[in-house]
Amino acid sequence: MSPTYDTIGKGYATKRRPDPRIGAIIDGALGSARRVVNVGAGTGSYEPADREVTAVEPSAEMIGQRPPGAAPAIRGYAENLPFEDDAFDAAMSVLSLHHWTDKARGCAEMRRVATGPVVLLTFDPAFREAWLIDYFPEFAEQDDRRFPPMEAYEEWLGPVETEAVPIPHDCVDGFLYAYWRRPEVYLEAKARAAMSSFWALEDASPGLARLADDLDSGAWHARNGALLDRETCDLGYRLVRTV
Numbered sequence: 001m002s003p004t005y006d007t008i009g010k011g012y013a014t015k016r017r018p019d020p021r022i023g024a025i026i027d028g029a030l031g032s033a034r035r036v037v038n039v040g041a042g043t044g045s046y047e048p049a050d051r052e053v054t055a056v057e058p059s060a061e062m063i064g065q066r067p068p069g070a071a072p073a074i075r076g077y078a079e080n081l082p083f084e085d086d087a088f089d090a091a092m093s094v095l096s097l098h099h100w101t102d103k104a105r106g107c108a109e110m111r112r113v114a115t116g117p118v119v120l121l122t123f124d125p126a127f128r129e130a131w132l133i134d135y136f137p138e139f140a141e142q143d144d145r146r147f148p149p150m151e152a153y154e155e156w157l158g159p160v161e162t163e164a165v166p167i168p169h170d171c172v173d174g175f176l177y178a179y180w181r182r183p184e185v186y187l188e189a190k191a192r193a194a195m196s197s198f199w200a201l202e203d204a205s206p207g208l209a210r211l212a213d214d215l216d217s218g219a220w221h222a223r224n225g226a227l228l229d230r231e232t233c234d235l236g237y238r239l240v241r242t243v
């Protein structure tokens with residue numbers, strides 16, 4: 001994860017809380033692993049409480065927001081994990097890989113230190129169905145630039161299984177596309193502050209102004225109203241697990 005989180009991570013933990021339904025998917029993918037390393041661990045979201053977890057995180061700001069009783073955290077980088085080969089039963093990373101400088105090397109490091117599964121929650125950059133892109137087309141460009149194509153994971157990790165992770169309409173984790181059924185939340189500065197994609201925009205105000213106008217006029221609901229009847233939605237988030 002980029003050291004810029006020392007700046008943009010302030011207050012991060014208040015908006016980026018683990019959603020238990022997503023957590024259950026990640027926990028299931030870890031199987032019977034007891035010793036788990038969490039790479040790009042941030043504030044500790046999705047770390048299973050009933051396993052022996054070691055966290056690796058480069059940002060002091062993020063480490064400082066880890067709650068009391070959280071797993072021990074080591075300041076370090078995915079590309080150079082400070083562990084011996086096969087030190088863990090499994091390795092995990094949750095929406096972190098797109099911040100790594102060398103994604104292939106980071107994946108190789110996770111594979112090196114884990115005897116069992118490598119589990120990644122990531123995003124398919126080919127996904128283009130999120131309505132938020134209508135207002136911020138730069139997000140599609142960011143996704144292409146920051147996330148590897150899905151076929152890269154098998155190249156870097158060996159055989160993998162990939163599954164779509166449905167995002168609940170009331171998701172409590174405020175990542176970029178989490179508010180798909182709550183468009184008004186994107187108008188809140190505190191919500192946007194927990195999303196690195198908004199920090200990367202030169203000027204979000206034109207898109208925000210159009211979204212506010214469309215919510216006021218009903219244009220957003222005319223285009224996207226069918227979403228309001230859905231409990232979950234595929235927004236391009238994917239779970240990758242080695243087999």
